[in-house]
Amino acid sequence: MTRTHAADVAVIGAGPAGLAAALAARQAGAVVTILDEGARPGGQIFRQLPAAFGTIGQPAADAPSHALGHALLHDVEASGVPVLARVTVFEARPGALAYERDGEVGVVRAKAIVLATGAYDRSVPFPGWTLPGVVTAGAAQVMVRGQMLRPGTRAVVAGTGPLLLPTLTALQAAGVRVVAALEAAPRTALLRGVGALLRSRAKRREAWHYARAFLRSGLRLRHGWTVFAAHGADRVAAVTIGRVDRTGRPRRDHEQRLEADLVCVGFGLEPSNELARRLRCTMLRGPDGSWVPQVDARMATSVAGVFAAGEVVGIGGVDTARAEGHLAGLAAAAHAGWTVAPERFAQAEAERVRERAVSRTLLAAFPVLPGLYELAAPDTLVCRCEDVRLREVREAAALFGPELRTLKMATRAGMGPCQGRICASILEGVLASRLGVDPHRHACPAAQVPVKPVAARCLLEALRELG
Ligand SMILES: Cc1cc2nc3c(=O)[nH]c(=O)nc-3n(C[C@H](O)[C@H](O)[C@H](O)COP(=O)(O)OP(=O)(O)OC[C@H]3O[C@@H](n4cnc5c(N)ncnc54)[C@H](O)[C@@H]3O)c2cc1C
Structure with missing residues (x-):
């Protein structure tokens, strides 16, 4: 049977952005639920050992940011906000999310959603x-x-x-x-x-x-x-x-x-933007060329009730993620009907602007280097899910043109379990370096349900529940 939960604010992602969002929304009075794929909250940077490891110690020396992470995790725990761990959110609509955990399906209905889904390696x-x-x-x-x-x-x-x-x-x-x-x-x-x-x-x-x-x-x-x-x-x-x-x-x-x-x-990193695309948020190219949801000064996307914060709105590091999460949490709580004092917003907005400016400078210092896409040889795989090689992409481009959508149909590149998470930027990169195709000519790919692989049974159950 499908588990259902109700919340004022549902936060997807328990990294610094999601934790800060949950805490801010909770402090404003909202009922909050956090969902994350990881075994324990913390996201990429505040990664914790699985609970089963007990107290055998930390493997690497703690960086200064990790102290901030411990404090954030402690505050979230103390706030009583429930964290649904080991859950994969595979479908999102304004006001509702579907997740899978150990083959079981759950649905969260919420007045506001915060996307704090982070990033993954390019x-x-x-x-x-x-x-x-x-x-x-x-x-x-x-x-x-x-x-x-x-x-x-x-x-x-x-x-x-x-x-x-x-x-x-x-x-x-x-x-x-x-x-x-x-x-x-x-x-x-x-x-x-x-x-x-x-x-x-x-x-x-x-x-x-x-x-x-x-x-x-x-x-x-x-x-x-x-x-x-x-x-x-x-x-x-x-x-x-x-x-x-x-x-x-x-x-x-x-x-x-x-x-x-x-x-x-x-x-470098690429934003985990599939849920934003699935929710049909307006997407823009960020400064590094990645697709990110457009957000306003309070982290609201173009879809009413959907907010986004952290790496998903542009690679920016832990301090930016935390500042944006805090602001998004306040805005989500306000959207759900809770009162947030204007001065709290003003302070959070100013901090967000300051942190984003720093991270933009750092991002600009290490741009994506287009020439690296010349490393691939003709028989190098460019889509590892569907075993598509560079040669096949070039041949298909010569026959059908260099549009990503057409190449997907012709070669199956991007149709596998990663749904283009890994290979979409690779295809853009090799088409630019080998055929001189401007990467900006490609439209943002649509995201299909499920955005991450789940059993067909779970998908059907979720679609039935969500209507
Ligand atoms: C692999 C990796 C390693 C990194 N290592 C470092 C480092 O050592 N030092 C450093 O300064 N920065 C590091 N970073 C950058 C750092 O992660 C970010 O600056 C910071 O963690 C961003 O916070 P965030 O909350 O935006 O995202 P994250 O911390 O990435 O948190 C996003 C969370 O969303 C969850 N999530 C995503 N999609 C779903 C879904 N569909 N369903 C459920 N949950 C979902 C993920 O499980 C994750 O826990 C790393 C980034 C990555 C991707």
Whole structure:
């Protein structure tokens, strides 16, 4: 039987944005429910070990932001807001959500919904990127910080942006020997990033925490380098690395081969926007080209009663997520009929504007490097769910044109379980780098139900319940 819940405000996501939203809405008087896929609340950055691990300790050194996370988690727990954990929200309508948990379906009816669904790793394909032992930086962190696993013994870490440092230090703390740390962006990007750090005390402290641990390890970051290919029969055994130009385009004159059983790649993040698309929120291209729901000064999307906060409205980091969550929580509570003093709104709006400005500067320092999409060879998979190779996409584009929708029909790229979460940006990237197709010409893809895979039985039950 379908479980049903009622709330003033339903918050999807228990990361910093969702937790702050829930707390603000609760403090305004609203009845709040939080839903999250994770086993425990915290989201990506405040990831907690599963409760079954007991008190065996934390795997990596606590960063300054983690103290903030502990405080937030404590406050949410003290507020009595229920957290529905291990639930996947797979359908959303204004005023109602359907979720799946252990094969059971639940429906939450709420006057206001806050989307705080975060982000996931941006993937860039290169020969061998689907071999076992090649993982995203986020997945490596989940293994180390969320499960206390050591994902390999000799690692090459490659990518771009500020998340490389936490990944490196988490791996080193777990006992992985990192043999090369490669930042694809030129050294000038780092200098621009420092400019952003100067504007935020919290970000400076966080960066120094990781930089100090990294410098102590004796390893050095190679700027303008990346992974060209991973080699191995049934899992990665070696890696070719090389230099890239300022746009990320591989320069084939500086290749080196290293032995490694782990390759961690982190080329930035993409917003988890599928529920926003499913709710038919107006979507815009963010500064990094990702699709994000348009929000007003109080985090309201274009759909009445739907608010969004944190990475889902643009990659911005923990402080922005928390500030936006707080504002969205107040606005959602007000939408549900609770009184919020104008000065509370004014303060929250000002903080949000300040934090977003800092994170925009940091994001601009490490843009998506279009030349990296030239790493893929003709037989490299570009859609791993449906086994579609670059060659097939080029052939289909030559026959039918380079529209994403047409290519999806022709090749099945984007039709698998990820529903384009991983491959949509890859397709845009390879079409731009190989065929000169302007990525901005593609429309925002529609999201179909279920936005994440669930059993057909659950889908039918939810659709029956929601009408
Ligand atoms: C893999 C990864 C690793 C990161 N590591 C670091 C780091 O080490 N240091 C750092 O400073 N920043 C890190 N970041 C960035 C950091 O996550 C963000 O700055 C911050 O956590 C954003 O907060 P948020 O609340 O917007 O999203 P998140 O913290 O990502 O929280 C979103 C939550 O929404 C839930 N969710 C999403 N979709 C659904 C759904 N359909 N149903 C149910 N629940 C759903 C997810 O389970 C998740 O818990 C990382 C980001 C990622 C993606």
